[in-house]
Amino acid sequence: MSCSKVSSDLFQAMPSLISQQWQERTSGFFSSSGTKLREARQSAGAFVGEVAKDAKVNVTDVAERVGSLFKSRWAILQQPATRHAVQEHLITAAATTGTLVRKGITETKEKVSVGKIKVEEAAKKTAQKSKTLLTDIERWQKGVASSDVFGVAIEVTVQRQESTRPIPSILIKCADYLILTGLNSPSLFKAEGDKKLIQQLVSAYNQDPSASIPEGVNPVDVAALMKYYLASLPSPLTTFELYNEIKDARSSVNIMRKSLQKLSSVNYNTLEFVTALLLRVSEKSQLNKMDSHSLAMEMAPVIMWREDKRPESYREYWRRPSKSPKKSNDFETATPWDLLSDEGEGVDASSSIPLDDIAQVDFGAVEVVQCLIEHHNAIFTDADETSIELTGHGEKLSFDHSLNSASVSASSDAEAEQWKPKKFPVVVSTWPFIEAARAAWRAVDKGSSAVDAVVEGCSACEELHCDGTVGPGGSPNENGETMLDALIMDGVTMEVGAVAAMRYVKDGIKAAWLVMKYSQHTLLAGEGASAFAISMGLPGPMNLSSPESLKKWSDWKDNRCQPNFRKNVVPANGCGPYKPKDGGIDVSTESCEMGTIEYRLPPLVGPHNHDTISMAVIDKMGHIAVGTSTNGATFKIPGRVGDGPIAGSSAYADDEVGGCGATGDGDIMMRFLPCYQVVESMRQGIKPEEAAKDAVSRIARKFPDFVGAVVAIDKNGSHAGACHGWTFQYSVQDPNMDDVQVFTVLP
Numbered sequence: 001m002s003c004s005k006v007s008s009d010l011f012q013a014m015p016s017l018i019s020q021q022w023q024e025r026t027s028g029f030f031s032s033s034g035t036k037l038r039e040a041r042q043s044a045g046a047f048v049g050e051v052a053k054d055a056k057v058n059v060t061d062v063a064e065r066v067g068s069l070f071k072s073r074w075a076i077l078q079q080p081a082t083r084h085a086v087q088e089h090l091i092t093a094a095a096t097t098g099t100l101v102r103k104g105i106t107e108t109k110e111k112v113s114v115g116k117i118k119v120e121e122a123a124k125k126t127a128q129k130s131k132t133l134l135t136d137i138e139r140w141q142k143g144v145a146s147s148d149v150f151g152v153a154i155e156v157t158v159q160r161q162e163s164t165r166p167i168p169s170i171l172i173k174c175a176d177y178l179i180l181t182g183l184n185s186p187s188l189f190k191a192e193g194d195k196k197l198i199q200q201l202v203s204a205y206n207q208d209p210s211a212s213i214p215e216g217v218n219p220v221d222v223a224a225l226m227k228y229y230l231a232s233l234p235s236p237l238t239t240f241e242l243y244n245e246i247k248d249a250r251s252s253v254n255i256m257r258k259s260l261q262k263l264s265s266v267n268y269n270t271l272e273f274v275t276a277l278l279l280r281v282s283e284k285s286q287l288n289k290m291d292s293h294s295l296a297m298e299m300a301p302v303i304m305w306r307e308d309k310r311p312e313s314y315r316e317y318w319r320r321p322s323k324s325p326k327k328s329n330d331f332e333t334a335t336p337w338d339l340l341s342d343e344g345e346g347v348d349a350s351s352s353i354p355l356d357d358i359a360q361v362d363f364g365a366v367e368v369v370q371c372l373i374e375h376h377n378a379i380f381t382d383a384d385e386t387s388i389e390l391t392g393h394g395e396k397l398s399f400d401h402s403l404n405s406a407s408v409s410a411s412s413d414a415e416a417e418q419w420k421p422k423k424f425p426v427v428v429s430t431w432p433f434i435e436a437a438r439a440a441w442r443a444v445d446k447g448s449s450a451v452d453a454v455v456e457g458c459s460a461c462e463e464l465h466c467d468g469t470v471g472p473g474g475s476p477n478e479n480g481e482t483m484l485d486a487l488i489m490d491g492v493t494m495e496v497g498a499v500a501a502m503r504y505v506k507d508g509i510k511a512a513w514l515v516m517k518y519s520q521h522t523l524l525a526g527e528g529a530s531a532f533a534i535s536m537g538l539p540g541p542m543n544l545s546s547p548e549s550l551k552k553w554s555d556w557k558d559n560r561c562q563p564n565f566r567k568n569v570v571p572a573n574g575c576g577p578y579k580p581k582d583g584g585i586d587v588s589t590e591s592c593e594m595g596t597i598e599y600r601l602p603p604l605v606g607p608h609n610h611d612t613i614s615m616a617v618i619d620k621m622g623h624i625a626v627g628t629s630t631n632g633a634t635f636k637i638p639g640r641v642g643d644g645p646i647a648g649s650s651a652y653a654d655d656e657v658g659g660c661g662a663t664g665d666g667d668i669m670m671r672f673l674p675c676y677q678v679v680e681s682m683r684q685g686i687k688p689e690e691a692a693k694d695a696v697s698r699i700a701r702k703f704p705d706f707v708g709a710v711v712a713i714d715k716n717g718s719h720a721g722a723c724h725g726w727t728f729q730y731s732v733q734d735p736n737m738d739d740v741q742v743f744t745v746l747p
Helices: 009-017 020-077 080-141 154-161 169-181 195-207 219-232 243-251 253-260 265-282 292-303 312-317 331-340 363-374 376-380 405-410 434-445 450-464 508-518 526-535 547-558 674-683 688-702
Strands: 385-390 395-400 426-430 484-490 496-502 523-525 613-618 624-630 651-654 658-664 708-714 719-724 728-733 741-745
Touching: 154 265, 169 219, 169 265, 195 219, 219 292, 243 253, 243 363, 253 363, 253 376, 265 292, 265 363, 265 376, 292 363, 363 376, 426 434, 426 450, 426 658, 426 708, 434 450, 434 613, 434 728, 450 484, 450 508, 450 613, 450 624, 484 508, 484 651, 496 508, 496 526, 508 526, 508 624, 523 526, 613 651, 613 658, 613 708, 624 651, 624 658, 651 674, 658 674, 658 688, 674 688, 674 708, 688 708, 688 719, 708 728, 719 728, 719 741
Parallel strands: 496 523
Antiparallel strands: 385 395, 426 613, 426 728, 484 496, 484 624, 613 624, 651 658, 658 708, 708 719, 728 741
């Protein structure tokens, strides 16, 4: 994009910065300057007077000494014998008197001369300061006061540097430094850095805008310096005027592109430059732990803010404190007022500097910045790369900004319109378990983490005995006993906690959370899981059966234990005891043909006898977690563990990509790890809907009669479901919804 000249509108607008307070303080300075001149003149006059008085005393003293000398020698003068000696004494006395007088006069002249010089120096110094002040006030009215970089309008900084690139050189130098030395550094743009060092760098650049980044500086400090420079701008890169338009455009790449083109050349190019660097940082997120959302959370407050919500907490990095008892709270007048401060005032580098804004996060701005990072090429350029010149090395470094994951959908104008913005928080759950989704939403909407919200949502489902297949009191096994399976996974840390075939403890999801939090294991099973959960504080032991589950089991027994999960056994239509058909397994007659696979009748697995709640939550920070809870398949063989506690099968999450939940015939589905497959497909840029369909179809090709479903959600909050063998429904709530909504997916 070509550079355009800086509009003169800026210079017409700058006089408004000179407030009445400025005029009063300026008048006060001139008044104090006049007083200082008068005081200097009076002081010099008094000084000269004292010098003259001293000289007069010196002359009088000399005269008295001469008179005493003559008087003491008068008698001798009357004697002729001593006349010759007296004559010599007189000559000596005269010489001595002349020397003393000349010395006194010389000292007086020297002191008068010194006094005159001091008066001249005081007057000159005051006049020079007045001249400098007048010049700076005039330059400030034009928007070019002093040589400061921090706190000065970006157009002014670019005009001063006389560069062909409409980007502040301090940003280019910082980016140059980071690209060469620091993209892998953890917590870039998040850590506050070394406060004293950053203040020193700010001071250095305000004195010499052409200064280079010193060698050996921590990249975290350089990133922080960039952040504080952006925060110091009188107006954000996105401008106050376009705040609402740009925020509303975050749902469409095309609209966003058009809105940003309304920015000035300097703002547009600088915004493109900064977000290109952030994209490069996000590509190293596995090392620096800063993905696009994390970067957006940190950088949005200094790139895009409303006029009444400027990032005040960063001000102390560039504002020089004044000793004046009157301190302005107005940001625009803070810098020019420093011109009136006494010389020698510095920054107290040891002072405490708050870095966290008290104001609530502007999630709309976060979504905008994240969109600019992830869809950088589609928004800013028509080419596939953006070049950042490495000013210190005379070369250009090209970034290949390949759009990953959900960004692929924005590669063309038609597909760009289908891109959905991130709307956090988001709750997604299998089946119309509305109260469970509401419980998770209440938690995450109040600021709870994704992990905590998953625990809340699944716990609510366990307490409500959702469809009789979650929590205690449902899905009895062949012995009439209810057992629980549960899992929780943190997409940030990739930690997993799970329990399987757990007896005597009714809180499945909480037990899984305890495993994740208080052990280095991933899965505990059976009575060992129960003992661990109870030892960690969960209530138990208790009977997990209910009158309803016992009635269901009794009816099943009366029906000769049909249907069941046995195969190739005798009796085929009874309650056992069971033995292998034909007396045992003869491996020599085993057949590998698909036609020999005997699949169970569909009623064994259905919406009302095998409903796993599988929930995914993205919290306000953009972090994702997933969890499951189930009491398993009805009339399962004692000891059976389904897909519920298996990471990658019933659920899976990765903060960099998204998450997935599954439900259905876990014995079949766990062989294919469908949720792991969904997440990995999304990692490759496949949309949630296509990723979900692909995972289900992989199973259906091998087991065409299986029954199951998955729901996928990417890190942007976009979601979709896919199913086979039944009609599937899942529940969703995000900030655009007044309540939980249920989505239906046909097989």
